Amino acid sequence: MTVRSGGSTLAPALWDVDAVVLDTDGVITDSARVHAAAWKDAFDAFLSEHPPEDPTQRRPFDIRADYLPYVDGRSRRDGAAAFLASRGLDPSAETVRAVAADKERLFTARLRENGVGVYPGTVRLVHALRRAGKSVAAASASRHARELLTRAGVLELFHALVDGGEAARLELPGKPHPDLFLEAARRLGVPPDRAAVVEDALAGVEAGRSGGFALVVGVDRTDSAGTRAGLARHGADMVVTDLGELLAAGAPQ
Template identity: 45%
Template sequence: MADVTVAHTFLPADYTAHLFDLDGVITPTAEVHMHAWADMFQRFLTSRGIEEPYTGADYYAYVDGRPRYDGVRTFLSSRGITVDEGTDEDPGIQEPDTETVRGLGNRKNDLVLSLLRSEGVAPYPGTVAYLDALPRTARLAIVSSSRNAEEVLRAAGLLDRFEHIVDGNVATREGLPGKPAPDTFLHAARLLGVEAADSVVYEDAVSGVQAGASGDFGAVIGVDRGAGRAELTAAGATFVVADLEEIS
């Protein structure tokens, strides 16, 4: 059911820039990431003889929306597990015994890429309708922790919709801290030449909503794909919808 409050009080045309998270907002790849994290972490815990399983609650609390290696560190820390940091070149699926922060993160990324290439990806219809309904003067950017954002957008047929992509590769190159820090969203607004107050953030992750809220953006729209309406609201969402079609 559409949220009447959002439809009546939030007007996209009131804002110049629209900054979209990718996984879970534009495409359902959040589910792919969720499954890959679960596969990787459960195999890791089992290999160490740890009986307490990795759960969906762990994903939302420690991993969702964070840069890949931050997600590894945060989850392992929650279990009191310490491993070496490793390097970006540590192998993933090819050598599953490489139990470093970056090796585990790379293993998860290999799983995601394998799933994307075998199954493909289609954008959320409601999101496409929302993009179509935005004013022609709207300035659009993707702000994603993923390092595969361009590949996903190309597969979804939406790459040409966005002027800029601020992803994990850009964050690393520019030295920008990842979500829940607001820096990647602020960087996207700067690239568009638009003030934060005249920009809207669209996020499905608690950490992403926190990033938008702490950046003093004009509005933060939480898209509830599983994180929870109450949790997204508590994180600082101006409004929470189940799908962007509610406000298109």
């Protein structure tokens, strides 16, 4: 049986789920690149002022090599601590707070100056999911998620949102723990084994898998073999370059 509603057709992978939980940065909004650039400026400034003892660890932050494994999908403090530890630096609470605050300042400045867009394929998919009677939620470790979705004009498309502010209020552990996604599914009234998670971060797909979700979709917008393999290793059942791929052939584009 094909799920059709309003002229759109969902791909078979989504037929048997009742809800979909989508990460925000890099999945709904084109904000992952803004986060990555802000992290690079913050980390490079810190490394310049506090170079590691090991000369091989003094290289600048690399958006391709460092962002995905250490920062992407995590809270600011968890990301700062993970990267600093990877360079042999002591991630003390004071240092982590300082780096995270610098990143927040840089990100906010970029956001207010340039804004972010949304991915059209994601918007088409969310509309199709809603027409098919499936619930959709947005979830993000970022405290900016609500602002990003509001500025992009898509907040009302989601039945629920769990952002970094809510995660902190509820004291939810960050990814790769699944609590953020489990809370989103709970708010939708759907058990995880009847829901899907869509994520672009390694920590995020790992969280979806450990949370017992029925389907974990990885998103690799660079279409990189290495990134696709990494997402699969961390728990993605399938990897797409755009969420429009989750609309069956012949669906309106």
